[in-house]
Amino acid sequence: MxxxxxxxxxxxxxxxxxxxxxxxxxxxxxxxxxxxAPVATAPTATTAAPTAKAPAGAAAHPTATAASTASPAAAGTSVTGSPLTSSHGITYYEPAGSLIAPGQALYAASCASCHGVDAAGSARAPNLQGLGAGTVDFWVSTGRMPLANSSVQATRKPPRFNRLQTLEIAAFVQSRTPGLGIGIPVVNLSQASLAAGNSLFTLNCAACHTITGAGDELAYGAYAPSLHLATATQVVEAIRSGPGNMPHFSEGNITNSEARDIAAYVTEVIQHPVDRGGxxxxxxxxxxxxxxxxxxxxxxxxxxxxxxxxxx
Ligand code: HEC
Ligand code: HEC
Structure with missing residues (x-):
């Protein structure tokens, strides 16, 4: 038996x-x-070297890392230009003067038809003067500009220009109104607090972008896009400039250290959820x-x- x-x-x-x-x-x-698996949408590998807090999308414009993650000094001298202000891991740069001339040529070819030769705006598109290089960098590096057709809301798409070209265009627009607007933020995430970033994100951003950063419909056909591709630099640019229907947050509302914490939370937690389920x-x-x-x-x-x- x-x-x-x-x-x-x-x-x-x-x-x-x-x-x-x-x-x-x-x-x-x-x-x-x-x-x-969820990270598959973001081009950046989680296995990147520990120092490379590589922003998602870096692959699309290779030198983006220079402005987003390299030491401020390196990015400042080689690409971005001179620092305007700096605190708590965020340094805002005005692009180098040497970038203005090549930027003018790119601007004339791709932007002037809508925004005017002097970036002062036209019937087709708003005035860009005084917005600052950081605002221009946001719209061009997220692929929103140049606009293909006048849709309801410009959307994120693969950028038309590489990192250097983008900085050149920003430099030209900035040169129309030196010193005005927001500089290009270079974000050092090494001291960031993910816990603080979590609560700040929940408080200030989740209402529109949802708690997972997946994005959501807003009123009047507008929508808050997914945050799964934004780099740390783009997150801070969005916070400071308030693109489209997003409110802008001054340093009185969200300090630089808070903006850095939010940028870290978005790029490290929201874009790289570690839990595989089960x-x-x-x-x-x-x-x-x-x-x-x-x-x-x-x-x-x-x-x-x-x-x-x-x-x-
Ligand atoms: C086909 C016309 C068109 C072209 C070409 C174009 N833009 Fe725009 N741009 C617009 C319109 C329309 C808006 C407003 C869109 C919105 O608010 O969603 C805009 C918005 C912007 C903004 C935000 C302005 C603000 O007040 O926040 C920036 C910055 C910008 N464009 C930069 C550029 C740059 C730089 C280029 C060239 C690389 C460019 N645009 C090419 C039509 C255009
Ligand atoms: C009132 C709703 C609202 C709030 C609150 C809000 N956003 Fe936004 N956000 C938007 C909208 C709308 C856009 C798209 C703007 C456009 O393209 O015209 C946007 C765009 C963005 C983008 C660009 C994403 C991409 O990849 O193209 C980032 C990054 C971003 N927001 C971050 C934040 C952060 C961080 C906070 C909190 C500090 C925040 N937003 C709060 C509505 C909001």
């Missing part, structure tokens, strides 16, 4: 065990390395957990079936 049971049980139990173990081995390490069996993810379920679930079912068969 006992040997009979053992004989009958041995094969199915071994089979299920092998399937389960093969599944665990096959999926666990690779799933853990590949990074969380019940947290060591965080091996749903596929691995599925095999565990198969291992135990099917095994138990078989035991029950054999037990019933044995009784009758």
């Amino acid at each position: 006992r040997t009979l049971i053992r004989g009958r049980f041995a094969l199915p139990v071994a089979l299920v065990g092998v399937v389960g173990l093969v599944g665990l081995v096959a999926f666990t390490p690779s799933a853990a390395q590949a990074g969380p 019940f947290g069996l060591g965080g091996i993810g749903p596929v691995g957990e599925g095999f565990v379920a198969l291992l135990f679930g099917v095994g138990v079912l078989m035991l029950v079936a054999f037990w019933i068969g044995e009784r009758s």
